[in-house]
């Protein structure tokens with residue numbers, strides 16, 4: 001299909017996500033893509049875009065990665081999918097063992113689904129059901145952080161505090177309790193990120209002191225609250241939250257759907273606080289950005305509460321594509337690349353270099369709160385509400401896919417960004433900022 005064909009037919013037949021479709025008739029471009037290679041996406045005329053947000057934070061090692069492609073081609077010749085109730089297969093077993101090993105064995109039981117919101121739902125249902133099975137029936141409510149995002153199904157929206165996604169559906173939702181975010185941007189004069197973290201933890205403590213009898217779990221995005229606008233906090237918050245959850249007998253759910261798989265600098269973000277959650281949700285990067293896959297890891301203690309002669313004490317939740325063999329194989333190939341290429345070490349240098357290249361931009365008079373955690377870099381821009389849309393268009397005009405959230409510009413590149421790519425990205429982002437501020 002030509003570019004024009006693709007656009008015309010897409011607008012007629014495809015209802016695009018997270019989009020007011022009418023905007024595609026005037027100021028919001030729709031971009032046709034026919035091919036991807038490494039960092040780059042190409043249209044039918046050979047126009048290209050550097051995917052600096054990893055296609056909504058999922059792609060870790062570039063498009064059409066030869067190693068992941070080869071693993072999938074091999075898997076296609078063996079088994080594409082099989083029901084996971086009553087049946088099992090090698091990729092799902094290997095993936096479960098390897099993920100468990102990455103938690104030091106602390107989270108040894110893996111439950112699979114196909115997307116992030118479903119992983120959130122599974123963690124919430126498992127936590128609730130755990131307390132029911134243990135006879136602690138009043139524990140059936142959840143606590144979430146201000147600005148938290150955990151997906152957009154009706155259950156996941158209950159613990160999501162992002163107005164634009166939640167408010168239209170408020171009457172459908174059994175909203176969770178919301179406690180203050182440890183977002184370091186709230187630091188007052190002379191305050192550090194640790195001070196803000198301690199203040200937020202004190203609010204959590206006061207809340208749990210009063211309400212813990214009816215609270216099943218606290219859910220957090222460790223270190224970076226993505227959809228809140230890459231709001232970053234100090235690991236001190238996670239240490240204190242873990243201690244409070246222990247003291248008040250409340251589960252800690254770490255939603256690492258966005259920050260897991262090396263994005264925060266360590267393989268899991270919670271490692272930076274030297275803690276383990278009771279539930280760990282992974283998705284997005286887990287399959288290298290190839291296939292829909294999510295997984296919830298949990299402890300022996302949780303698992304044991306469901307292991308019973310009574311069927312109804314089991315976790316009967318299911319999705320048709322649970323543990324899909326192709327998706328698990330893509331995840332295994334992704335983990336192989338982490339090991340073979342010493343990715344976490346390489347990313348340290350990659351992130352340092354991009355941060356240094358963006359230093360002039362960080363010092364720009366309209367830029368506020370330039371921040372970084374691992375391979376996530378972000379800043380806020382002091383501009384009118386139309387800025388984000390203008391920046392998006394100006395970035396596309398400079399062959400960059402960068403998609404601000406509100407007035408927050410962020411970079412979440414695949415872990416294959418080379419020196420020249422980083423130069424190109426920093427120069428283009430700078431020029432796009434100037435153009436969008438006009």
Ligand SMILES: *Cc1c(COP(=O)(O)O)cnc(C)c1O
Pocket residue numbers: 115116117118120149150151152221226227255256257258259283284
């Ligand atoms: C993207 C995301 C989700 C939801 O994942 P989907 O696959 O889009 O349903 C949940 N939590 C966090 C932190 C996310 O970034």
